[in-house]
Amino acid sequence: xxxxxxxxxxxxxxxxxxxxxxxxxxxxxxxxxxxxxxxxxxxxxxxxxxxxxxxxxxxxxxxxxxxxxxxxxxxxxxxxxxxxxxxxxxxxxxxxxxxxxxxxxxxxxxxxx
Numbered sequence: 001x002x003x004x005x006x007x008x009x010x011x012x013x014x015x016x017x018x019x020x021x022x023x024x025x026x027x028x029x030x031x032x033x034x035x036x037x038x039x040x041x042x043x044x045x046x047x048x049x050x051x052x053x054x055x056x057x058x059x060x061x062x063x064x065x066x067x068x069x070x071x072x073x074x075x076x077x078x079x080x081x082x083x084x085x086x087x088x089x090x091x092x093x094x095x096x097x098x099x100x101x102x103x104x105x106x107x108x109x110x111x112x113x
Contacts, residue, residue, distance in 0.1 A: 003050055003098065004048075004050045004099060005049060005097075005102065006095035006102045007095070008045060008102045008103065008104045009046040010028065014030045014031045014032070016031065016032040017033045017034070018034045019033065019035040019039055024041070025040070025042070027044070029043055029044065029045045029046075029106050032107040032109075033108055034111060035083060035110055037085060037111070037112050037113070039083045041080040042077050043077060043078045043091055045057075045076045046075075053095035053101075054097065055072070055095055056094050057091060059089045059090070060089045069082050076093070076095075078091060080108070083108075083110045085110050085112055086110075088110045089108060090105050090106070090108075091105060092105040
């Protein structure tokens, strides 16, 4: 198969979500969210390309902390469990393959109540 550059799907009209309670929140990379502390947040990073790109995540340009609260799922989504105010950051998903790379970001703001 012909190589194709990795692509990350981002919404045409990204929204900014404001969580009203502590129900789990799911957003797509490119969208932004303000959530309460102790919320489970999933940021989906849907990629395409040949070969299948490898997905990596950064928090404010730093590698995601090795912490049991952060999980990169098999589909490339980032799960933040038990969010804290210190998790407020810019999260960047990068898709990389031999054909190149693509990246997109979401801003997550965590507020206490």
